[in-house]
Amino acid sequence: MIGQILGHCRILAKIGEGGMGTVYRAYDEVLHRDVAVKVVNKDARLDPSSSQRLLHEARASSSLAHPNICTIHDVGENEGEFYIVMELVEGKSLAAMAEVGGLAPESVLRYGVQIASALARAHDRGIVHRDLKAANILITNEGLVKVLDFGLAKQAGSGIFEGPTRSFATMEDTSSVSGTLPYMAPEILSGNADDHRSDLWALGVVLYEAASGRLPFEGRTGFEISSAILREIPNPLGPPVPPGLWAVIQRCLAKEPIQRYQRAGEVQAALEAVQSAAIVSPDPAAESTQPRTTILHSVRHAHVRKGDFLLLVGTTKGAFILRSNAQRTRWDVGGPYFHGHNVYSMAFDSRGGRHRIWASTQSYWGTLLRSSDDFGKSWTNPQQAPIRFPSDTGVSLKNIWQITLGRPDEPNVLYCGVEPAALFETRDAGESWSLVRGLFDHPHRPRWMPGNGGLALHTIVLDPANTQRMYVAVSAGGVYRTEDGGSTWTAQNQGIRVMFMPDKYPEFGQCVHKIALHPDRPERLFLQNHWGLYRSDNCGDKWTDIANGVPSDFGFSVVMHPRNPDCVYIIPVESDEFRCACDGRLRVYRTRNGGASWEPLARGLPQKGAYETVLRDAMTADSFDPVGLYFGTRSGQIFGSRDEGRTWQKIRDGFPSVLCVRNAVVEDGCVGLTPPATKPTAKHQTKGRSKSRTRRSSR
């Protein structure tokens, strides 16, 4: 072979051999460059159709211009011999470099980012590697990664690429299966359909091997290796491997493809995050010695007594507590708390005898979930943000849009809906929070699109009758429902129109603004969409348009009457472009027949030049009889009605832009004088009535 011409390449020297064929160093005499030429073994029994597919795929792969992908220049046949002309890469294989005890974590991260980047490019072009392994990854003398043999394995007939390696950097024993089998994903071994996520599994194996010098799944025979891949959990990698890197590897090695990263770009981002996380050095011992509570001395407080009625008002410049009694005629105001911060979500938690106010704060110093057990005199100010995305996600918290209490019989459970869209859960009253992976890993998530204010999960609704069922709403992703307590989620958007996509009724992607459920009819939901008002009578399986006689079906908030499941309140705004009360007339609309018709409620509200906007969480209903309703506007006015919306009064104005309004009745004890920074110690006997009266009102 040496000295022969293949195409316009003169073969100079043999540099490697593998199961597929032999690799030579060659010189392209037309383009005057050094190349590598891989000649397929004649005994590979390439049938004509396999040959055609291989040619086709090699040509497709040659389009993958990427600095970390070894470029294929040409493919051809010469007297029945099939050959591939490719970029000549001088370096060592990752397998050889990792052989002795693994590489430094910095190197693993540096190479891992490049491999993931190469996979991302190929996958974007629809090309799956299918034989990624350390021996197929070369590291040049400059530290640049080159991934070899992209897309070749798929099209290879069974007789061609069965050998352990096709790399010309290492020459492995062709008689054993150990070359490739250890990188195979469980779904391949099980004979199930494989896709680009099988490459991400292989990447996990490569990273494990590079970090430790060992394969994650080992065995003396092919059977033992296969069993390990299908059933075993690899030995954990401890220091010096940083926990973040180990977390990325573990997620790549999830047995179920759906549990892995869904895209190579996500792996790349997660590895980059671990690289830069070198500046984050948690020191839990130091944390416990630091104060966790901020006592506010210079802020005016509301002195809260038993029987008081509270409005919790979150604004763009902080939170306020408006205090009154059951008459709701005189109000005093505590605050502003969190001076200058956005407060998108508040909640009052009276479960388990607490009097806890929750608030989310967002500023240039980050986003925190905070709480007060003494009606605002002191607030937790945790050293470490309690809600945070795990490092393997590569994602950072931008905002907390919703705080939702768990069910009454689980007083330590809370949920938070956040931006970027995700759901967090605590089961220990907020001491620790975890990302709900079932939703975060949903295959739709990468295709959710941000709305006007970002990609937010802003609504969480629990089914009171079915403890496993729960709904969330995402702008713009739509409604999702779980029937198994959060492990799996399905899109529930059938019948909801979108105006901003070619398909007006897609499976998901709807910009849902709010959903509400009535506890007496938990199968029924009401929904305010970005254009469109809907009702579902079957847990979101289908939605029916109920915009019958409203001046506009654009709006944000939907609030249920606490006792009448046919009664719903909304505040329409004129349009997407002009998000103000229709015709400058501030009117609440009410249906008392499940949406068959709507009536305006305007008495006492400004009806001229009132270009007001009421946001999705800025209206609330109390549990008095008759029901009281309250809402805040972007212009900082708070209005209330004590007679189910028939007449309205302005409670206060002059607030910053109102983001959320919640209400609570304080049932137990004189708690206004609770000493700061301590939690109430009295054991409150929680009565059923107390619970329902202090329950967060429907949204």
Added chain:
Amino acid sequence: MAIVFHIPGALREFTAGRSRVEIENPATTLADALSALWTIYPGVRDRIATEQGQVREHINIFIGQENTRYTGGLATPVAAGSEISIVPAVSGGCEDCAMPGGDVG
């Protein structure tokens, strides 16, 4: 010589009220210097950096008069005697942060 941190008012709650923190540390980069700062005052960390270790979008960190955003970010070299100032963005940052998403559509 020590590295000196100038702590803004909003973070002094986490530095025992100190506006100026001196750290004897052989840090060579800004990342090292910040790590040293929050080993002592851990509450500062999440206010300055995201959970993924990036300096927050609207926080500027100056070494002397230079905004490190333009001098290599966390890799910016730190020398003995460097004065490091942590400063929230003045205009755009504040409003950008305050206003988005009120009426997400």
